[in-house]
Amino acid sequence: MNSYIYATIAGVLALIFAFVLGSAISKEEVGTDRMKEIAGYIHEGAMAFLGREYKALSIFIVIVFLLIGFLLAWETAICFVVGAIFSILAGYFGMVVATKANVRTANAARNGQSKALEIAFSGGAVMGMSVVGLGIVGLSVLYLVFGGNTNFITGFGLGASSIALFARVGGGIYTKAADVGADLVGKVEAGIPEDDPRNPAVIADNVGDNVGDVAGMGADLFESYVGFIISALTLGALFTGTVSIEKGAVVFPMLLSAVGIVASIIGILIARKSKSSNPQKALNTGTTISGVLVIIVAFVLSNYVFGNLKAFAAITAGLVVGMLIGKITEMYTSDEYKSVKKIGMQSETGAATTIISGLAVGMYSTVLPIILIGIGVLVSFFVMGGATEVPHGLYGIALAAVGMLSTTGITVAVDAYGPIADNAGGIAEMSGLPHEVREITDKLDSVGNTTAAIGKGFAIGSAALTALGLFASYAQAVGLKGIDLLNPVTLTGLLVGAMLPFLFGALTMESVGKAANEMIEEVRRQFKTIPGIMEGKGKPDYKKCVDISTGAALKEMLLPGILAIVVPLLIGLLLGAEALGGLIGGAVATGVLMAIFMANSGGAWDNAKKYIEGGAHGGKGSDAHKAAVVGDTVGDPFKDTSGPAMNILIKLMTIVSLVFAPVIVKFGGVLLNLFK
């Protein structure tokens, strides 16, 4: 019981800290009237999108609530609703603060870098603290209320995952449609610079940064955070053969998460108050201190709870693997290494060679992370005693994910800080602030990237491990002793599962294409029909562009989201529990691969373009630059829409299977019965 109270306290602490930081941001100066006006547009557009998104999702939530209630248990249905609402809140809090912090960061940058860094990072920290605070409070309170029954708690995970998928896909489509539309017509056709207020899509573009990179990412990381704890809890409960909440295996992940929150708060305070003139160093110091604190406490706790260091070893394995994946991600996507330079060189022979080499880089970049994930799985499995001891080695795999995600608080803060600084730059530009302001915000934006790469490594690695952990729980829940690949029914499931990330990638990329086309036509129309728009006299209709992005995002997010929920159920009902197991295995395998491939191809193209813009291969305006822009545009939906949604997709499908396991057991396999 005590450990859950500690966890709740840590969560409440995080929420209070978020509130304090948020209030402090509100008190900062907003700046000129023009800045207020621009920030107002962005805030308004973002809120309008969230409002309409949440309205659409509420219908979905009610339907699934009733479905779970009638088919399974009302307790699970309640947990589902709480999970969904908490996920929405995490995104909402983050966005409200981000749309306040952006303009204030821009204003602070007028007087130098230090204060601007503090505000932007505080904005990110509010998001980080909201995510972990809501996650752990929700989980531990529900856990206590429902007497430690992990079956009910999985509903919380389902709520978090399904909202995350919608938010990620919707936000990703929104931001990329606006981005591509603003760039292709504004920058390329009309020849006006980025973030120019004459461009009708410019507000939509800046709103997109908030709904995609802040709210979408918030919901995404909320589901990761919740997912890994549920995975560790269910496996812990499973393999100690009890649901008693005082058993070590169930206590340990909860306690460690609580410690992770405290460690994140300490790290954030240190990073925020760092008087270092080097913002990169400030962020790194904060992140490192949090990580070291968690490792030290894990050492002590492992000994205290289990009487040995096995859990500590599993946690450390996860942490090391996550950091290495982050480092590898950086090697394939940063212009300081040869892959990006090679793409830059290939840009000299045109767009086709740019695309081919970028795709090759993305495919290559899957190799080492997959091998590392494999090593992480094996090490954490066998140090916990493999298949023979209690708690089971599978629990070790869940702990490896705990190692990666316990410091989520600070990694989210670093992640969310980037878009805030980016937005501040946009506001500076649109408000006509001096060029130096933009330089400061650009610098702040760029330093976040390296630290964020490690966060990405954690996200990818933990998604795979969490999905595997939930997969094991699923097998237990449907009573499968094994999932045999030699059984053609399982193999069929595997093939279909492996195909789903391809379908998902196709759907989301096409959605971006469609939405971008609508946006392109609207921007062209405004340039043509609004008199004096190019001279800065006619006022562009920002709202129309915001509406287009909003409408397209809401329309296009539905199908992929619903597919992710319906297909696992359909396969389970038609072909039975083992085929569904195969489906999850296949989906996890290609989902992780596609996530890495798409994210890194996109990242590499992006930085190859920036590398050329920095002066290489003829610099801006050269033929090589034009080719690199093509690469970057292809990479946009790769890295910001389809790629990041893959991680959620695989976890959502796994957790759908886990939650609906009783239904699968009862009714599954109708098609197979026909054959018999």
Add this chain to the structure above:
Amino acid sequence: MNSYIYATIAGVLALIFAFVLGSAISKEEVGTDRMKEIAGYIHEGAMAFLGREYKALSIFIVIVFLLIGFLLAWETAICFVVGAIFSILAGYFGMVVATKANVRTANAARNGQSKALEIAFSGGAVMGMSVVGLGIVGLSVLYLVFGGNTNFITGFGLGASSIALFARVGGGIYTKAADVGADLVGKVEAGIPEDDPRNPAVIADNVGDNVGDVAGMGADLFESYVGFIISALTLGALFTGTVSIEKGAVVFPMLLSAVGIVASIIGILIARKSKSSNPQKALNTGTTISGVLVIIVAFVLSNYVFGNLKAFAAITAGLVVGMLIGKITEMYTSDEYKSVKKIGMQSETGAATTIISGLAVGMYSTVLPIILIGIGVLVSFFVMGGATEVPHGLYGIALAAVGMLSTTGITVAVDAYGPIADNAGGIAEMSGLPHEVREITDKLDSVGNTTAAIGKGFAIGSAALTALGLFASYAQAVGLKGIDLLNPVTLTGLLVGAMLPFLFGALTMESVGKAANEMIEEVRRQFKTIPGIMEGKGKPDYKKCVDISTGAALKEMLLPGILAIVVPLLIGLLLGAEALGGLIGGAVATGVLMAIFMANSGGAWDNAKKYIEGGAHGGKGSDAHKAAVVGDTVGDPFKDTSGPAMNILIKLMTIVSLVFAPVIVKFGGVLLNLFK
């Protein structure tokens, strides 16, 4: 015994038929001196490549021969060498005749279409008959010599598969390096038309069509043909619990293959002699008649051998699934359907949207084929009695592949006919023949495409089914009762296996990029340094370009080929037989997906470009056309190098595991033992 003699007779018949057709082609008129000269260059370049390729491969063959001999059995080693040599012969025969048929087709086209069709199709038929003749004679003779021991026979499959991979990858790199080099410098930079004799890379480009599309494809289909028979034989022997060669389950696939050969010969004769003015109809009629004949005989044989129609049902399931996959392939890649038209439309907004929509089309196009393969697997499994009856349902899956591949003779003929007609067009252009000649060859080339799409469907579907059949044999050979996905060791294997096609795709695409760059620089150099080259007075150094393609192809084919053999062994030795099972499962899943995705994206881009060249969206020279050319160039390595090699990759890895099963059983899992 008798069935094997029938099979041998059918095989010898096929070889005689190939010889007769080949001699008839040789007797046709070659044409003008200029045509002789050009054809001579192409023939010489092709032979030079094959010579150097076979020399490189002979070292590989000797090493593997000794390895198998010492580690396993000398009988297996002998089968391996015979398989490798027969594979080489199949490619060699096909190419010798193709390089004769091309110039004679061009010459015949000067007097109209009918004779030209006959020669080109006869050339393809020689290839088809060589593939099936060598395949079945090799298998049945070795089978008789080694007393029906399927363990030894798998060596034949290993020989065929490994040579196929090298030939496909090497040929694919050769042809695309030459193609991209010739296009980018000749067409785009210098502005001279395709197949212009002033272009130094033009001969290499035409040689490439032969070594890639003819010799490479020949070795590829030889391994498919051999693979499915071995899969059916080993499973048949396994599940009837005997290696006696008179048992029905072993007799049936052999007899049906023999019937398939005869049916193909009849189909070829009908198509060749068709006096129809519509070449499309002639090819379709021949293919349909062959298919119908096989189905009729399968009905009779199923009843005769097994006393029921189960085997007939499994065969029909395979045939139907293969044809449907072919139809779907056509729907995603032909400009008569909406996908290609959509890519054409997206070309209007530039190269980036062309690429995004092409990638989306390729990803979408995986959905239905995967579902169909799943249905094929389940139907053929359950119709043969599932896991409970003898012969086992897995044997039914192998029979479904038999259904797809029994008419390989005529499908190869149709496939190989295309490049011959294409080459004839190149010769016509380079020899300065009248424009009407080129029009006839272009028409002949284009009509092959639709029929070839069905062949592609068979290739993809059968690759998956054959791999699954061999996979089951592997499990039996290493004594695994099941391959459990819940075991983290298996899961690790699955993840690594799923990653391999991505690595393979990256390696092969990068190789094409590197080789193309070398070629581009050489062509540029010649344009600059050879006086009078652009006026047609200075003679381009064709040989230098041929050398570059040859050298690059040989150098770059080694690493992917060796990886495909070494990685399965490595995983088996380190992590044991079950991890290797997971590896194969993962590789088959993503391999099939990547094969479909890459082939169809590439095909769709190719036809979108042709669609625009046909006048849509501004036609040749428009901005949309330029964007479509970028798509086509990205698609080239997709559809002609990386994509087709995936099918061979998954079968090669499976058969490596099967052949080396005794080694894995004895020494496998050293790393796991450390943990214990």
